[in-house]
Amino acid sequence: MNKINLTISELNKAYTSGTLSPAVLIPELISQAKKQQAVWIHLLNEDELQPYLAGLKTKSPQTHALYGVPFAIKDNIDLAGVPTTAACAEFSYIPEKSAFVVEQLIAAGAIPIGKTNLDQFATGLVGTRSPYGETPNAFNPDYISGGSSSGSAVSLALGTVSFSLGTDTAGSGRVPACFNNLVGLKPSKGLLSTSGVVPACRSLDCVSIFALTAHDANQVFQIAAQYDSQDSFSRSNPAANQAPVLAKANFTFAVPFDEQLTFFGDHAYQAEFEKAVAGLEAIGGHKKQLDFSPMLQAAKLLYEGPWVAERYIATQHIIENQSQAMLDVTRTIISSGNKPLATDCFAALYQLQALKKQADLIVEQVDFLVSPTAGRHYSREEIRENPIGFNSNLGYYTNFMNLLDFSAIAVPTSFTDNNMPFGITLFGQAMQDQTLLAYADKIMQYNQLTLGATDWPFITENINSDDNPGFIDLAVCG
Amino acid sequence: MNKINLTISELNKAYTSGTLSPAVLIPELISQAKKQQAVWIHLLNEDELQPYLAGLKTKSPQTHALYGVPFAIKDNIDLAGVPTTAACAEFSYIPEKSAFVVEQLIAAGAIPIGKTNLDQFATGLVGTRSPYGETPNAFNPDYISGGSSSGSAVSLALGTVSFSLGTDTAGSGRVPACFNNLVGLKPSKGLLSTSGVVPACRSLDCVSIFALTAHDANQVFQIAAQYDSQDSFSRSNPAANQAPVLAKANFTFAVPFDEQLTFFGDHAYQAEFEKAVAGLEAIGGHKKQLDFSPMLQAAKLLYEGPWVAERYIATQHIIENQSQAMLDVTRTIISSGNKPLATDCFAALYQLQALKKQADLIVEQVDFLVSPTAGRHYSREEIRENPIGFNSNLGYYTNFMNLLDFSAIAVPTSFTDNNMPFGITLFGQAMQDQTLLAYADKIMQYNQLTLGATDWPFITENINSDDNPGFIDLAVCG
Numbered sequence: 001m002n003k004i005n006l007t008i009s010e011l012n013k014a015y016t017s018g019t020l021s022p023a024v025l026i027p028e029l030i031s032q033a034k035k036q037q038a039v040w041i042h043l044l045n046e047d048e049l050q051p052y053l054a055g056l057k058t059k060s061p062q063t064h065a066l067y068g069v070p071f072a073i074k075d076n077i078d079l080a081g082v083p084t085t086a087a088c089a090e091f092s093y094i095p096e097k098s099a100f101v102v103e104q105l106i107a108a109g110a111i112p113i114g115k116t117n118l119d120q121f122a123t124g125l126v127g128t129r130s131p132y133g134e135t136p137n138a139f140n141p142d143y144i145s146g147g148s149s150s151g152s153a154v155s156l157a158l159g160t161v162s163f164s165l166g167t168d169t170a171g172s173g174r175v176p177a178c179f180n181n182l183v184g185l186k187p188s189k190g191l192l193s194t195s196g197v198v199p200a201c202r203s204l205d206c207v208s209i210f211a212l213t214a215h216d217a218n219q220v221f222q223i224a225a226q227y228d229s230q231d232s233f234s235r236s237n238p239a240a241n242q243a244p245v246l247a248k249a250n251f252t253f254a255v256p257f258d259e260q261l262t263f264f265g266d267h268a269y270q271a272e273f274e275k276a277v278a279g280l281e282a283i284g285g286h287k288k289q290l291d292f293s294p295m296l297q298a299a300k301l302l303y304e305g306p307w308v309a310e311r312y313i314a315t316q317h318i319i320e321n322q323s324q325a326m327l328d329v330t331r332t333i334i335s336s337g338n339k340p341l342a343t344d345c346f347a348a349l350y351q352l353q354a355l356k357k358q359a360d361l362i363v364e365q366v367d368f369l370v371s372p373t374a375g376r377h378y379s380r381e382e383i384r385e386n387p388i389g390f391n392s393n394l395g396y397y398t399n400f401m402n403l404l405d406f407s408a409i410a411v412p413t414s415f416t417d418n419n420m421p422f423g424i425t426l427f428g429q430a431m432q433d434q435t436l437l438a439y440a441d442k443i444m445q446y447n448q449l450t451l452g453a454t455d456w457p458f459i460t461e462n463i464n465s466d467d468n469p470g471f472i473d474l475a476v477c478g
Numbered sequence: 479m480n481k482i483n484l485t486i487s488e489l490n491k492a493y494t495s496g497t498l499s500p501a502v503l504i505p506e507l508i509s510q511a512k513k514q515q516a517v518w519i520h521l522l523n524e525d526e527l528q529p530y531l532a533g534l535k536t537k538s539p540q541t542h543a544l545y546g547v548p549f550a551i552k553d554n555i556d557l558a559g560v561p562t563t564a565a566c567a568e569f570s571y572i573p574e575k576s577a578f579v580v581e582q583l584i585a586a587g588a589i590p591i592g593k594t595n596l597d598q599f600a601t602g603l604v605g606t607r608s609p610y611g612e613t614p615n616a617f618n619p620d621y622i623s624g625g626s627s628s629g630s631a632v633s634l635a636l637g638t639v640s641f642s643l644g645t646d647t648a649g650s651g652r653v654p655a656c657f658n659n660l661v662g663l664k665p666s667k668g669l670l671s672t673s674g675v676v677p678a679c680r681s682l683d684c685v686s687i688f689a690l691t692a693h694d695a696n697q698v699f700q701i702a703a704q705y706d707s708q709d710s711f712s713r714s715n716p717a718a719n720q721a722p723v724l725a726k727a728n729f730t731f732a733v734p735f736d737e738q739l740t741f742f743g744d745h746a747y748q749a750e751f752e753k754a755v756a757g758l759e760a761i762g763g764h765k766k767q768l769d770f771s772p773m774l775q776a777a778k779l780l781y782e783g784p785w786v787a788e789r790y791i792a793t794q795h796i797i798e799n800q801s802q803a804m805l806d807v808t809r810t811i812i813s814s815g816n817k818p819l820a821t822d823c824f825a826a827l828y829q830l831q832a833l834k835k836q837a838d839l840i841v842e843q844v845d846f847l848v849s850p851t852a853g854r855h856y857s858r859e860e861i862r863e864n865p866i867g868f869n870s871n872l873g874y875y876t877n878f879m880n881l882l883d884f885s886a887i888a889v890p891t892s893f894t895d896n897n898m899p900f901g902i903t904l905f906g907q908a909m910q911d912q913t914l915l916a917y918a919d920k921i922m923q924y925n926q927l928t929l930g931a932t933d934w935p936f937i938t939e940n941i942n943s944d945d946n947p948g949f950i951d952l953a954v955c956g
Binding site: 202203229232233234306309312313316337338339340342343344345346347349350353356 | 680681707710711712784787788790791794815816817818819820821822823824825827828831832834835
């Protein structure tokens with residue numbers, strides 16, 4: 001494991017002091033990445049990397065927040081000149097330009113090191129649905145990494161990058177964060193451009209951010225969340241959500257009614273959720289138990305409703321002409337997308353509209369809402385036995401977020417007795433990203449967990465007092 | 479023709495002075511209405527009317543803005559205890575309670591006098607598609623009244639009510655306003671509740687307001703636009719749109735590029751449009767010619783796209799079990815609604831999203847946009863010859879409004895040489911209703927046309943200086 005703490009602040013400190021340079025670090029990280037199993041679909045070779053390092057010549061760690069910061073890109077997001085596969089070789093193409101969001105990060109000094117494995121066409125929450133191999137969990141290879149952004153999560157957890165990009169339509173940026181001890185920010189829909197991203201369900205797709213800390217997620221979010229006039233789903237970020245906000249000393253949060261909580265038999269996760277709630281109370285939270293049924297009904301609607309038609313549209317050429325190129329499970333799911341009628345579609349949109357109204361009445365009662373990020377952590381063996389049913393269970397707490405236009409952040413909170421990570425998700429209305437980040441930071445400061453699957457300590461750097469990693473005093477803790 | 483000027487202010491003055499009472503006026507209006515051909519589907523009998531008159535005992539013209547103000551209700555909007563037919567007898571039901579929006583008006587003192595004829599299931603812009611007869615135009619019975627809110631428009635134009643409720647999904651509240659010299663306000667989607675309204679396309683439906691003047695439309699709008707927690711499509715009206723705003727002395731407006739204007743061979747309408755634009759310039763308007771193609775493409779999308787599936791859902795029981803109950807033309811249109819797939823639906827929503835982005839860039843360049851309300855006024859004979867094609871022509875300037883989430887108001891501006899009414903539509907972003915009303919008022923003050931098909935003069939009462947009709951000084955003009 002890499003000895004250098006790759007959090008953005010620590011890395012910036014090392015670059016600033018001159019003890020480290022990107023030209024030394026990045027190739028070393030790529031060498032390390034080459035040894036990782038089923039994490040990467042493409043790693044940059046020397047020629048591909050060179051222009052990004054060269055681009056740093058006009059930048060410095062003092063002027064560019066992400067100077068020399070290595071990041072991974074889920075392989076359904078374009079990086080100029082290298083293939084985008086969406087984990088389907090036959091679908092592959094080489095984009096001329098990078099995705100809009102990737103361009104923002106590179107402009108701020110970040111260095112892409114490669115494209116990561118995923119559940120094919122971002123269809124799955126398991127991390128096992130890829131012809132490029134099942135991505136093993138960063139803590140125990142017998143367990144799933146979670147998906148669909150499996151490689152982006154595991155590469156970060158293993159300490160190979162400082163942050164990574166995923167996508168999150170139904171939970172793909174949160175479930176693997178939970179299973180690998182990471183922060184997974186699913187920003188408000190439309191804040192991170194999807195130009196240059198392979199669509200899954202275009203009306204719901206989000207680019208998501210994996211980071212080691214909420215502080216880092218916030219750094220990346222502020223750079224990545226730029227309005228894109230070429231993306232018809234792009235939305236402007238209101239001023240209140242553009243800079244860090246203060247977490248209240250005393251706050252309210254909602255958890256579901258007892259009978260709405262399910263752990264699918266995972267007693268360890270159940271116990272850790274109780275601890276996480278107790279932790280929230282310990283840091284000033286006042287718990288309310290509220291009715292999450294509008295959310296849970298919306299979650300169900302995603303899989304039972306017509307949205308699979310969007311996946312069909314996104315893969316229509318492959319599915320109608322080269323369907324053998326798809327994994328069986330992916331084909332089974334997506335090929336049903338040309339069955340529902342427009343009447344089904346509108347009927348589901350009406351249901352959703354009604355659920356949104358109900359959900360809004362619940363959301364407005366608290367500062368934010370809390371659930372487990374996933375109810376259970378399955379082994380790869382279990383997923384092989386029930387690849388669709390157990391996958392659905394993983395979406396129980398995640399599927400509704402984009403349908404209901406919420407922002408959400410997965411936060412690691414503890415480890416089970418078997419040393420496997422557990423985390424919760426904080427969520428609220430769209431454009432509350434900064435609020436959620438502030439509370440996520442507060443939780444992480446309280447828990448002081450080591451970062452990802454590394455032995456790097458959590459270093460307290462208050463998200464609220466600073467938005468430039470180059471100029472802060474660091475208090476080393478843990 | 480009724481001798482009493484039924485504008486809200488004039489009527490209020492008469493009630494306040496004691497020269498008139500609702501108990502005398504309303505029955506007289508109902509007698510008058512009985513003689514109108516194909517305008518009404520149901521007129522209130524004495525027993526049905528009595529409770530509304532009795533409800534005035536606790537009200538006064540000083541305390542209730544709509545005290546004793548008679549209004550007509552399109553027969554796809556519920557009035558408690560009398561049938562709602564949507565112009566299909568077999569569909570008919572007797573609602574226990576009135577539509578939410580009707581309740582607001584009655585609470586303010588307004589008196590419903592009956593339910594009006596419409597294009598069956600609000601499907602049409604002609605006013606000839608009803609088993610209750612073709613509603614003749616208020617100026618010349620050989621011409622169409624326009625639809626689908628045909629009876630609501632004509633009853634008002636004939637001076638039988640002070641205002642009326644229509645619905646407007648694709649133009650049904652604007653086209654008949656144009657053809658009968660009325661103001662037709664299509665409020666921002668969601669501001670007037672659709673609880674108790676027979677759906678056409680639920681995602682697009684609006685309750686609309688016909689009035690003799692913009693001032694009256696504003697009165698009714700402010701009372702009717704109340705948030706309805708039971709309507710999942712209801713939206714809160716922002717504070718800035720709750721009270722009258724000032725029209726600027728110098729303002730900008732956009733008209734389409736020349737080649738985007740079409741009058742379908744109606745030279746009279748073409749000439750009147752030019753006059754209307756000149757009128758806008760005369761009152762301080764600076765004209766810009768802008769590209770309306772995103773709007774026109776969205777308009778086309780409405781009829782070619784999947785939204786007819788919403789009409790299918792709304793009438794599914796009838797169309798699948800008693801399809802002979804529908805008019806041929808209505809059945810032909812709506813029965814196609816179970817053909818499109820969910821993939822068609824999402825593909826159209828993507829197109830629409832892109833068009834919305836383009837349209838917004840145009841809208842932000844001016845204070846408001848202007849088009850003819852309809853390009854041509856057809857005779858009933860012409861519509862009989864080409865019932866679907868000519869109907870589509872009528873939606874050329876109207877179909878896009880709700881798809882693009884705009885607010886709009888049809889304003890009468892002149893008469894053709896044949897003494898037939900012509901009007902324009904002002905439109906802008908959602909929640910700009912008050913702005914549009916202010917400019918509509920300014921236009922009407924300039925034109926000083928008689929009201930509807932009556933000989934009542936336009937009386938100047940500045941919309942910007944007053945929002946209570948009971949307490950203003952009237953300047954009698956014209």
